[in-house]
Amino acid sequence: MPSIEDLPIKRKIIVFHCESALKGKDLENHKDKFPEVGFVKLSCTGRLNPVVAFKALVEGVGAIIIYGCPLNDCHNFDGNMFAKRRVFAAQSVAEALGVDPERLSYVQKDPLDYGVLTREISAMKRKLDSMGVEA
Amino acid sequence: MMTEKTLAYFRKIVKEAIKSGKIAGFLGWREVADMPGKTRAFVATTPEEVDLLVFNSFSRENLSRLLGGKTFYIPELKKGQKFGVMVKGCDSRNLLANVAENKVDRDNLWVIGVKCPGTIDIDLVRSGLDSDIKNITDDGTTLHVEMLDGKKADLVKSDYYDPRCLRCPYTSALEVDELLPDDMPKKPTKNWEKWMESYLQKPFEERRAYIISQLSRCTMCFACRDACPGCYCNTNCIMDYPKLPEPYLQKGTSLASILTYHFIHYFHLSDRCTNCGECARACPESIPLNLITEQLGYMTKTTWDFEPGTSDKAKTPLALYKVEEVLGR
Ligand code: SF4
């Protein structure tokens, strides 16, 4: 019978980002700064099926960050609004199923603050440290 | 247990409706021979068959899942004709939710509602007995059990309620065409929100260890999906494709696939689940899936102030957003 030890956690972080929120030089900078983090481009965060994120979590990815556009500034009109609620629902389901919901997070780009994603990635790394995840 | 008078009245109005051609059939519960403590779904199409219909505290099955979605019980209707169905409180919520999603046409239905007296968890009864049950009757306060080895036992009914029924806030059927008189004994009630809050107070690690140890028994039989009145995809469920795009989804019973399957089911139901408990009831491994659905119900209620199935108009929260959120207030 499967047991709780069958759910390994590796020190891996994946960022699902909207192609309009993170692009060009900005994306390059983040990739240079965090070579171990995977960046996955989406046409809109509203296009992300949370099952993909959850599947990654149970397969051992340490943390998932979903990075979308500012709330009133979606290129596709309202995709990020749906994404926000969906990620919240996904966190609740994950919690009910016994997967730590804090390993999944949703952050938005802030036009006045370029450090949002960097800070979130560092916070996730600290979180993995505090959970005792080995490299 | 329905009194004789109400049962006779119920059968009379159904018989009249069938004779006059108002309804093409009536979907209700009937007792099953050799299966004490169980009733099953049954479509009565002639007045004689109506005499088989019953309603008691063993009528646990949710009939609204047979009216739309995976299983479609409604026969071909003549013009102006309807199809009758009987619902408890929780079933009526699922029916309303399905009507809101256009899965079933309410105009084709003639709905009789009952005020539910709470259902008995027959597995709970069985687990406390030495021998299997030969016959079981319920007089409102006591369960009279006759066992296969000839012994008899009288059990206090209030100890054997389905725990979910005790916490159910919607015992009376909503928006029905006819509500049967409420003459059944009242069930004890517990405050659902208080119970949920005290459950959520427990440390996450403890809850996680418990639910994962339970879910690891899952055999991926998909009975919980098949029983769910809210599930949508009929024959197109991703779990039904024999050759799934490996290694994205595997049907094996590794914990990762079990959790992924349950995530798919409960994420799709996260804002639409009415907490009917049908999935927990259907599970052959007796996994307490209601712990998951009740947390989802609590989340939907506290975050979005929405209770699925209480209206046939409302859109679910994941299909909407609020203006305040856009403005970041
Ligand atoms: S998920 Fe379970 S409790 Fe929720 S509607 Fe479906 S069968 Fe009922």
Ligand code: SF4
């Ligand atoms: S009914 Fe029970 S055993 Fe079957 S798939 Fe659902 S949880 Fe697993």
